[in-house]
Amino acid sequence: KNEVEQSPQNLTAQEGEFITINCSYSVGISALHWLQQHPGGGIVSLFMLSSGKKKHGRLIATINIQEKHSSLHITASHPRDSAVYICAVRSSEGVGSQGNLIFGKGTKLSVKP
Amino acid sequence: DTGVSQDPRHKITKRGQNVTFRCDPISEHNRLYWYRQTLGQGPEFLTYFQNEAQLEKSRLLSDRFSAERPKGSFSTLEIQRTEQGDSAMYLCASSLLPEGTDTQYFGPGTRLTVL
DSSP states (O other), X not given: OOSEEEEOSEEEEETTOOEEEEEEEOXXXXXXXXXXXXXXXXXXXXXXXXXXXXXXXXXXXXXXXXXXXXXXEESXXXXXXXXXXXXXXXXXXXXXXXSOOEEOOOEEEEEXX | XXXXXXXXXXXXXXXXXXXXXXXXXXXTOOEEEEEEEOTTSOXXXXXXXXXXXXXXXXXXXXXXXXXXXXXXXXXXXXXSSOOXXXXXXXXXXXXXXXXXXXOOEEOOOEEEEEO
16 A cells, blocks of 8 residues: 555546545655646646645645645636646654655646637 | 756666666756656656755665665666566656756666566
8 A cells, every 4th residue: 555645536626616635645754745747747746734724725634643634625626727737745753753754646637728 | 958968868778787877967956866667657756866965765676676876966876687577668857956847857767677
């Protein structure tokens, strides 16, 4: 079982829809990252959070440390939001404790006009 | 462009050949990470440096892989005697301590194809 699980694996939405991507993890963490990867490989960091909620434009990320769960929400989705969204955690135990990230497999989002 | 750069962007090689990739992090970033990503999977950690010191290596990093960051700036990742299973995207990222600002900035990656 992967230490970081994302759902759904694939998501197709119509422009304007509210989108939620979920991430569950099984290790203790010091931080959780949400990343966006466009075709061709470029990865952009969207959020780093260790508690509560962060908002940037139409993107909202929440984390529940007790439940080991995080969500990424996109409001008023747009075709340019189409990308792979990756959840990654910095483990606070064992491998990964020094700062490297453990990644989920990603959620491929396609927003249709 | 002051982002993370990687060179080359694409590399095609024959099995058994050696390859070397370069990563130039954002200047003044003291941490540099190497990751590998295969199709349909998330990235996997390979190794990371703090300044010139290599602090951690994944079990994925066999003895055919070696990474250096000699002056604490750019880094190289060398794969010796490449195998078809080494075909992947190799990603580099950099970040700046302290802990609270450890957002990692990723380069565009080097896509390796081993024939």
